[in-house]
């Protein structure tokens with residue numbers, strides 16, 4: 304689908320220099336690949352975001368919400384419709400409540416996860432250390448139920464506010480959120496007839512007061528271990544595949560399949576951690592897709608295991 308001239312006119316008049324057209328997604332993804340987005344908008348405030356979501360939905364123009372693009376493989380053909388990036392408008396983090404159960408911190412979706420971790424560390428609040436070193440935004444982290452061996456968003460998230468395609472905001476409490484491994488969902492029927500991609504606006508996190516010095520020491524250890532075990536310096540999207548529910552990890556299976564170090568074009572399976580696929584040398588999305596298929600087919604053939612992707616492949 305292409306944007307018609309009226310749509311382009313409306314976008315230009317409403318969003319001025321915060322909209323660009325044919326914007327290369329390789330500039331906005333950590334893999335550094337991906338063709339152009341027809342329109343790329345960075346709303347400057349929540350009212351602009353609401354107007355854009357309502358308009359896109361009304362005009363049946365597909366839209367993709369983007370955090371920092373650290374879990375996305377965008378195809379070379381690019382993205383039809385509108386990409387909406389939240390990092391320019393939803394960035395605040397504040398302590399919003401304190402009760403007998405802990406301290407409530409509200410973080411907006413476009414804030415960097417790193418900033419939320421530092422916010423907690425500086426105030427001696429325990430609960431966010433698990434996320435140290437996870438790149439991306441709070442919204443992306445919530446949507447992906449991001450986590451590590453130390454925990455995941457599920458452990459601290461109390462509620463979220465989402466934006467419906469009507470422009471209304473709806474609060475969803477933890478008991479109505481369905482957390483699974485690297486995925487968050489909620490029952491769309493509970494919020495009435497509001498189809499379309501809903502936008503996470505913010506999340507409330509329950510943290511607890513702790514010893515700041517101990518928290519900082521723990522943080523340092525967590526980060527050191529991370530840097531020792533993960534490849535550094537080349538573009539990636541972190542772990543490409545989800546670990547199977549039991550048995551070997553995805554990285555171990557890929558290594559046992561003899562694929563460590565394997566490359567296709569400019570994409571290469573890391574020799575340090577086989578679940579990382581790196582942009583080794585000017586890769587395009589097609590190189591990643593070929594290597595991804597090779598991994599999936601080889602692991603299925605050798606071990607009869609279907610690896611599920613953690614990285615989201617998007618694009619027309």
Ligand SMILES: Cc1cc2nc3c(=O)[nH]c(=O)nc-3n(C[C@H](O)[C@H](O)[C@H](O)COP(=O)(O)OP(=O)(O)OC[C@H]3O[C@@H](n4cnc5c(N)ncnc54)[C@H](O)[C@@H]3O)c2cc1C
Nearest residue numbers: 370371372373374412439440442443444449450503540541
């Ligand atoms: C070097 C490296 C290490 C990594 N390590 C980890 C790790 O240890 N643990 C881990 O879990 N992940 C890890 N990741 C993956 C990635 O960083 C996380 O999944 C991260 O939470 C994604 O955030 P993002 O803002 O980049 O999301 P994006 O990649 O921009 O988006 C991810 C998905 O969420 C959707 N989305 C984003 N924001 C919103 C919103 N506000 N509302 C609705 N939908 C939204 C997008 O449409 C997309 O489907 C790593 C990635 C890299 C590059």
